[in-house]
Amino acid sequence: MSLPKVALVTGASRGIGHAIAIRLAEMGFQVIGTSTSSPGVEKIESALNAFPYKGQGWILDLASPASRASFKKSLEGIRSLSVLVNNAGIAKDNLLLRMKEEEWKAVIDVNLNALYYVTRACIKPMVKARSGRIVNISSVVASTGNAGQTNYVASKAGIEGFTRALAQEVAPWNITVNAVAPGMIETDMIHPLPTEYRDAFIKQRIPLKRLGKPRDIAHMVGFLCLPDSGYITGQTFHVNGGLYMG
Ligand code: NAP
Numbered sequence: 001m002s003l004p005k006v007a008l009v010t011g012a013s014r015g016i017g018h019a020i021a022i023r024l025a026e027m028g029f030q031v032i033g034t035s036t037s038s039p040g041v042e043k044i045e046s047a048l049n050a051f052p053y054k055g056q057g058w059i060l061d062l063a064s065p066a067s068r069a070s071f072k073k074s075l076e077g078i079r080s081l082s083v084l085v086n087n088a089g090i091a092k093d094n095l096l097l098r099m100k101e102e103e104w105k106a107v108i109d110v111n112l113n114a115l116y117y118v119t120r121a122c123i124k125p126m127v128k129a130r131s132g133r134i135v136n137i138s139s140v141v142a143s144t145g146n147a148g149q150t151n152y153v154a155s156k157a158g159i160e161g162f163t164r165a166l167a168q169e170v171a172p173w174n175i176t177v178n179a180v181a182p183g184m185i186e187t188d189m190i191h192p193l194p195t196e197y198r199d200a201f202i203k204q205r206i207p208l209k210r211l212g213k214p215r216d217i218a219h220m221v222g223f224l225c226l227p228d229s230g231y232i233t234g235q236t237f238h239v240n241g242g243l244y245m246g
Helices: 015-025 038-047 065-076 102-131 151-171 197-205 214-224
Strands: 006-009 032-036 056-059 084-088 133-135 175-182 237-239
Touching: 006 015, 006 102, 015 032, 015 038, 015 084, 015 175, 015 214, 032 038, 038 056, 056 065, 084 102, 102 133, 102 151, 133 151, 133 214, 151 175, 175 214, 214 237
Parallel strands: 006 032, 006 084, 032 056, 084 133, 133 175, 175 237
Antiparallel strands: none
C-alpha cells in the first residue's frame, strides 16, 4: 500500500478550515489541522478519526513566536507535504480613525505575516519532492474593499499579491499557488453581525440569496488539490453566490 499524501490546514478547528480538512480527508489525504487550543485539537482529531488515514491536530497560535517555533519544529518531523492551506484568520473591525495599533497589528500578523512563517517552513519538502499545492484563503473584500475593515482588507489584498509572487517563484518545482476568496460564509466570524443587517445584505447584495456554507469553500480548495488541477497557478477564485463578479 502506498503512503498517503499529507495536507496541512491552518485554523481547522472550526468554520471554513474545518470543512477544508474534512474535504481533503475525504479525498484521501492524511490531514494535519491546527488550532490555538487543546479542545480545538481534540475536535480536529475526532473528526479526522473517521477516515482511513487518521489525521492529527496540532497546536498553532500564529500570534505567538513560541508557538510558531514549536510548530516549525514539528514540521521538521514530517516526511513530506503535498498540500498547504493557509486558512487561519481573524477580523478586528473598526473605522481607521478609531483603530488601535493592536487591532491593526493583530490582524496583519495572524492573516498576512502568517503566510511568511507557515509557507516558508512548508515549502522545503515540496521543493524536494518537486510538487505541491498551496491554497491561501483570501476574501471578497480584497477586491471590493469594505468600510471598517482596513486592517482585514489590507491583509487579504496582501495574501493575493503574495499568491501571485510565490506562484512565479515556485513554478519551476511544479508547485502551484492559488487563492480562494470567499463571500459571506456562515461561520463564527460573521456572528457579530446583527441578524437584520445579515438578512438585508443577503436580500440586496447576494444574487443566490443565501450565505455560503463552509463546504462551498472546501469544494473549491479540494478542486485545486486534484491531480488534474496542476496547470492552474497564481489565480484567485471567487466563491460568493454572485456577491462580486470580477
Ligand atoms: P472562524 O470560524 O472564526 O475560524 C477561524 C479559525 O482560525 C479557527 O480555526 C481558529 O482557531 C483559527 N485562528 C484564529 N486565530 C488564530 C491564531 N492566532 N493562530 C492560529 N489560528 C488562529 O473563521 P472562518 O470564517 O472559518 O474563516 C476562515 C478563513 O476564511 C479566514 O482566513 C477568514 O478571513 C476567511 N474568510 C471568511 C469569511 C466568512 O464570511 N466567514 C469570508 C471571507 C474570508 P481556534 O479555533 O483555535 O481559535
